[in-house]
Amino acid sequence: METGSPAETGAAGDEPVWRGLPPGLLRMRRLLLLVWTAVLALAAGLLPGLLAGPVWGTFALLPVALAAWFWRLLGRNWRSWRxxxxxxxxxxxxxxxxxxxxxxxxxxxxxxxxxxxxxxxxxxxxxxxxxxxxxxxxxxxxxxxxxxxxxxxxxxxxxxxxxxxxx
Amino acid sequence: MTAPVPGGVPDRPPVAERRLHPVTPFRRAWAPLAVLAGWAVHDPNAAQEQLTRLTGTMLLTGLSVLVPAAGLYGFLSWWFTHFAVTGGELRIRTGLLFRRTAHIRLERIQAVDVTRPLLARVAGVAKLRIDVVGAARKDELAFLGEREARALRAELLARAAGFAPETAREVGEAPARELLRVPPRALVLSLLLTGATWGSLAAALVVPPLLWFATHSVWTVLATAVPLLGAAGASSAGRFVAEYGWSVGESPDGLRIDRGLLDRAHETVPPGRVQTVRLVEPLLWRRPGWVRVELDVAGSDNSVLVPVAPRPVAESVVARVLPGVTVPASAARPPRRARWCVPVWWRGHGLVVTDAVFAARHGLLRRRLSLVPHAKVQSVRLTQGPWGRLWRLADVHVDTGAGGTVTARLRDAEEAARLLRAQAERSRTGRRDARPDRWMA
CATH class of the missing domain: 2.30.29.30 (Pleckstrin-homology domain (PH domain)/Phosphotyrosine-binding domain (PTB))
Known part of the structure; x- marks a missing residue:
């Protein structure tokens, strides 16, 4: 090696030392998800609820369920980055x-x-x-x-x- | 502070600046006529209506205003265009209102083309075009005297090669050795054996009558027939005219490509600029054993190296273009289970990695073999989708500087992972014995 000794890089020879991403990105993405879910759930619940009857307000659960799935996806995607x-x-x-x-x-x-x-x-x-x-x-x-x-x-x-x- | 020279530019750089050939303004003079003709073709009814209202005198006055105006514009843009060759740069200053100065670093030149369109050949002038990486706009010097263009190209290449500025002008054109010349007969036969030629011809002959029966509208038929006929012409006669007299030569300055029946083009690709070479073998060319060779050079848009040649000849040309490379005879197929990912066509894929190149083959009917020298690999990627993971298959992509990517598809996942590491290593070490940018230095 001409420059960058293994000790300095933290990489010993051919065996790569993988680093993950700090949790900040995941926090940001999940927060954004929560914000958008809240907006969508409000829209999906309020509009049919007010126009067609309170039962239709349960549509608000749809974005919430989707968000729960996305929550997991975001976590898996974040963990996969290295x-x-x-x-x-x-x-x-x-x-x-x-x-x-x-x-x-x-x-x-x-x-x-x-x-x-x-x-x-x-x-x-x-x-x-x-x-x-x-x-x-x-x-x-x-x-x-x-x-x-x-x-x-x-x-x-x-x-x-x-x-x-x-x- | 020097006294301003009357009529001169005070901040004139201490290099001899030159102007383009005096013929140049005339090509601008035709611009308004071309615009008028284009308008007339585009909208024939309105044009006819306007023409009937025009009288001879109006036409003459119009022309007598437009043509000198365009001529003046041409003259001024010619007058304000200068170029100069300095130590390591070609400088071009252009622009009447918006000044533009381009400094082109000579050792970064990817290719130099001298083209002579038909009219320019009559006038004895030529166009010099310089391909550089990353320049969205092609820098060209149009027009130069034919001899001047040749001398300038030789000088640019000599300087780019690393000759001293004093000697660069005297070095002259490097001697070229012809590697291959495509005989017109082979060219015609190869075009006759190309599916695209017959396909476009058939489309041009079949589609308009069908449309006529369906719609009985002249304009619809014309609107489809003209582009179809154009495409048929371009893919047969157009290609013949463009590829007639194709010859590939080799010189210390690099690869020389001469081509064209009416418009002659003369390209020079300096050594070590070729990023990818592709051997294409259409289905019908397999019996005569012909191939077409294409190449990628960063920043250049021409991609054909040899329009048609017997395979052994083409391989010998490839060996000259990529020194130390022999075209691999056979490629390793993907594992049998790949048929679940790409049903019949999996047989067409293949991969060989030699000491010098990464070679990937694809296509079953029209076979293509892409060769990338290890030294030209910019990055290596491995991708795997969910279906591929189920069958333990992955794709390896090799990215080159010409904006192309060569992909070895459907490799065994473990093999692909090993290949990824090994290819990164090879592309790093392959660079060591690559030639320098200034190839004669």
Missing amino acids: YAERADDLLIRRGVLWREETVVPYGRMQLVEVTSGPLERYFDLASVQLHTAAAATDAVVPGLDPAEAERLRDRLSELGEARSAGL
Whole structure:
């Protein structure tokens, strides 16, 4: 290895050390789910309840039941996201039903981006996106702590520079 | 502070700037006539109505205003377009109202094309186009004198290759060795053996009469017949004209492709720019043993390397384009259980990984073999859906810089996981012995 000793990366040789996402992203998504469920349940309950009779108000249970299912899905999806920094490439794994695993060699990175929308900023989250010369590369790690996102960005750009290669 | 030169630009860079060929303004002068013609074709009834109202004098005055105005615009845009070759850059300054200066880094050039459309050939001028990665807008110098375009291309390539600026102009055109020439007879036969040719022809002959019986409306029939005939013409005669006289050559500057009957195009792809090579074998070409070779270069839109050639010849060309690569003869099929995922067509998929390339085959009737050198792999992905997981199958995608993805479908899940790791490793090490951007340096 030219740079990035295993001790520093936390990766020993070929065995990748997987890191999950911090719980902030899950909290944000679940909160959003609750808000939308409340709005939908209110609409689904109030409109038929007022127009057609109180029995029809039970329609409000439909969004609630859906939300309970989505609640579980969000949890599974959040748990499925993981990434590993190896000595020479970044691994990203995600998906429950449709699984995808992406490997990006550091030398191929053209640009590392840290993005954070207003909602994400409120929940103190940031995502790191890697761009290579291939448009099909969709290597993004969402919902990181801003400090971790910046650490990852700095490390990736440093490694990318050390192993840089053109097209 | 230098005294402003009368009529000169005070902040003129210390490089010799050049202008395009003086013929250039004339192509602008035709623009209003072309617009009028386009309008007349688009809306014939209104055009006829307007024409009857026009008198000869009105027509003449209109033309005498429009043509000089367009000529003036052409002249001004020509006057304000400059280009210069400096140490490592080609600079183009254009724009009358909105100035635009493009600095193109020469070592990043992906391909240089000199094209000569029919009218330009008559006028003895040529168009020079430069393909760069990431530029949405193609930078082209149109028009240059034919000899000047050749000299400029040679100079750009010499500089891009890493020759010193003083010698770059004297290096001249690198000697080319012809690898292959497609005889017109083979081209015609290959077009006759292509399904698309007959399909579009049949559509153009069958659909309009059927529509006539159904609707009895001339306009409906015309509206479908004209595009269909156009498509039939483009896929037969159009391809013949575009691919006539196709020759592929090799030079120290890279790959040379010459083609065209009426519009001659001359492309140069510097070494190490080819991202993917595809061998396409339509069903009817299997008996004569012909293949078509396509290639992907980042930022370039032409994708055909050889329109038709016998397989051994095509393979030898591929070996020159991707040094050290031999086209693998056979590919490993997916496991038998893949037939539950993709019923008959699973047999068409295949994968070979050699020391130099990742090669994936697909298609049962029209076979396609895509080759990606390991050094050109940008990222590797493994995907698996729920149905694939049930049958322990997964797909491996290899992304290249030309925006393409080569997919090895329906691999055994464990094999795919091993392949993912191994491919990432190979693409990393494959880069080490790749040639530098400045190939002569």
